[in-house]
C-alpha cells in the first residue's frame with residue numbers, strides 16, 4: 001500500500017484549480033411537457049462546478065412557427081431568450097422553470113418556452129444576443145441561422161418530426177439531436193454526464209412526478225452498473241484503471257469524476273485508491 005500512498009502525494013501537486021468557471025456550465029435536463037395531470041410543467045436544468053456565476057450567460061430557445069404545410073417547416077423562431085441570474089448551487093443543479101414547478105424550488109423563475117410537439121433547439125450562450133422573442137433567425141429555413149453570431153457553450157435539439165416533413169418538421173440548429181422517435185412525443189431528456197465525450201442524452205419519463213425524475217439532483221450515470229473505479233469493466237480495480245484515471249486528469253465531468261463534483265482531480269484519485277483493494281461489490 002505504501003506505493004499507493006506515495007502515488008497520492010506525487011499527484012497532489014496536480015490538483016486542479018477547483019474554482020468555479022463558466023466553461024464547466026452545460027445543459028443537463030429539459031422537461032418540455034408531461035402527460036396529465038401536470039401538463040404545464042416545463043423546466044430546464046443546468047449543471048457546472050458549484051459556485052459558478054452565471055451572469056452574462058443566456059438561454060436561447062428556437063422553435064417552429066405554427067404548422068407550415070409546405071416542407072421544409074418554418075424553424076428558427078425565438079420562443080425564449082433568458083439572461084441567466086445567480087450561480088450553480090452546491091448540488092450542482094441549477095433549475096430554471098415557470099412558477100408551477102413543485103418537485104424542487106427553481107433557482108430562477110422564467111418560462112423556458114420549449115413548445116410542445118415541435119422541433120426545438122436550446123442554446124446555452126456566452127453573452128446575450130440582441131434578438132427579440134418572435135423573430136425568425138432562419139428566414140429561408142435552410143437550417144443555418146442568418147446573420148447572427150452566437151458564442152455557443154452548449155446546445156441540444158429535440159426533434160419530434162424529421163426535418164423537411166410536411167407539417168411540423170422545421171429545421172434544428174444543434175449538432176446534437178435527440179429524436180425523432182417515430183412520431184412519439186419527446187416529453188423530456190437528460191444528459192448522460194458520465195459519457196460526456198459522446199454528448200449523449202436519454203429520455204425522461206412521459207409523466208412528470210416525484211420518483212420519475214430528479215430535478216435538482218445530478219443525473220444518475222447512464223452506464224449504471226459500473227462499479228466505482230473499474231473503468232475498463234473487467235471487474236477489478238487496478239493499474240490499468242489508474243492509467244485511465246490519470247489520462248483524464250482535469251476533465252470536466254465524465255465517467256472518471258468518481259465523487260461527482262464536476263472535475264477529475266486528486267479527490268477522485270483518493271477515492272480510486274480506497275477502492276483499490278475493495279474491488280466491486282457482488
Ligand SMILES: [Ca+2]
Nearest residue numbers: 138140142144
Ligand atoms: Ca438560413
Ligand SMILES: [Ca+2]
Nearest residue numbers: 074075076138
Ligand atoms: Ca424560419
Ligand SMILES: [Ca+2]
Nearest residue numbers: 230232234236
Ligand atoms: Ca478494471
Ligand SMILES: [Ca+2]
Nearest residue numbers: 257259261263
Ligand atoms: Ca471529482
